[in-house]
Amino acid sequence: MNHYYILDPPISAIEIAAIICYMNKRVVISGVNGFVGHHLIRELKVSGYSVVGIGTEERATTQIASSLEAYYSQDLVEAWPDTEDVVGVIHLAGLAAVGPSFDKPQTYINKNSAMVTNMCEHYISQKNKMPRILIVSSGAVYDSGQTMPLSESSSIGFNSPYSVSKILNENQAKYYRGRGLDIVAARPFNHIGPGQGEGFLLPDLYRQIMVAKENGEPVITGDLSTKRDYTDVRDIARAYRMIISADNLEHDTYNVCSMRSMAGNKILEKIMELTKSGDLNISTDPSKIRPNDIKDIVGDSSRIQNELGWNPQISLDQTIKDFVSQSL
Numbered sequence: 001m002n003h004y005y006i007l008d009p010p011i012s013a014i015e016i017a018a019i020i021c022y023m024n025k026r027v028v029i030s031g032v033n034g035f036v037g038h039h040l041i042r043e044l045k046v047s048g049y050s051v052v053g054i055g056t057e058e059r060a061t062t063q064i065a066s067s068l069e070a071y072y073s074q075d076l077v078e079a080w081p082d083t084e085d086v087v088g089v090i091h092l093a094g095l096a097a098v099g100p101s102f103d104k105p106q107t108y109i110n111k112n113s114a115m116v117t118n119m120c121e122h123y124i125s126q127k128n129k130m131p132r133i134l135i136v137s138s139g140a141v142y143d144s145g146q147t148m149p150l151s152e153s154s155s156i157g158f159n160s161p162y163s164v165s166k167i168l169n170e171n172q173a174k175y176y177r178g179r180g181l182d183i184v185a186a187r188p189f190n191h192i193g194p195g196q197g198e199g200f201l202l203p204d205l206y207r208q209i210m211v212a213k214e215n216g217e218p219v220i221t222g223d224l225s226t227k228r229d230y231t232d233v234r235d236i237a238r239a240y241r242m243i244i245s246a247d248n249l250e251h252d253t254y255n256v257c258s259m260r261s262m263a264g265n266k267i268l269e270k271i272m273e274l275t276k277s278g279d280l281n282i283s284t285d286p287s288k289i290r291p292n293d294i295k296d297i298v299g300d301s302s303r304i305q306n307e308l309g310w311n312p313q314i315s316l317d318q319t320i321k322d323f324v325s326q327s328l
Helices: 013-024 035-046 105-124 161-178 201-215 233-245 264-274 302-308 316-327
Strands: 026-030 050-055 070-073 088-091 132-136 182-188 190-192 219-221 230-232 253-256 282-284
Touching: 026 035, 035 050, 035 233, 088 105, 088 233, 105 132, 105 161, 132 161, 132 233, 161 182, 182 233, 190 233, 190 316, 201 219, 201 264, 201 316, 219 264, 230 233, 230 316, 233 253, 233 302, 253 302, 264 316
Parallel strands: 026 050, 026 088, 050 070, 088 132, 132 182, 182 253, 190 230, 219 282
Antiparallel strands: none
16 A cells, blocks of 8 residues: 655644654554553554454444554455554454353364454564564463462463363464564453443343343343452553563563452442442342353452553542443
């Protein structure tokens, strides 16, 4: 893709330098049409980057289309598009649901690894113009049966085909780092925030509460006493931007988490308070309870906090409030 700029009226040398600088701050986001992608675009744009998006959909969503410099519709399992010169790549794309991975284990492993191979082979061919690449792994790669909090040095677990595929992705990153790529991995724990789609605790509880208010149906849940480390998606996006933009990185793997946990029933209570849902029938479905589910999972993000100065800034109360406000 060629870019042409018509300088009429003439602009100053300083303005030309600014344009060149802007052109050189191009970052690719794969899986750009997803929940995290939407927030990450805003984070990068505010920081002066232009964003190139990749998605399997024919077009970028209407919410982000105008914010993208370019969009590529591409099955990354087959090939990586020629995104021209970029300073960073944030690889969000991939099969990401833990539950369905048990039904299609080889599909998860094949597709998630093929995307990373195609991405890395493309950028390693750029030689002197290789960008910083951030592979988004998951906090789910840890063995959750060990002492909390979980740091980057905690033991890895192989708990699902999804986690196996993410560990494979991290090992691919190590291989390509040995071949000269500037590539690192982030291990985010539970995401939460405005715009999150169904299939996750916050949006699923919200939907059930709204349905219950409308027709009196009970809100049916699993074990909401379990506690998880939730981080606002906007804080996670900021962490990714900081990793991509850092001049130098001391490590090749970074946890992204809040270092605190919250029980599901507290999230339920907060949603009910914000939606003025005072008298609802809440019941527990035993089939939704996993007997071996860990009661409390907390991550340790000291590494990224100490090295890059990142820390979560948005409280969970504010996160839930923002989600409900956007959803009403």
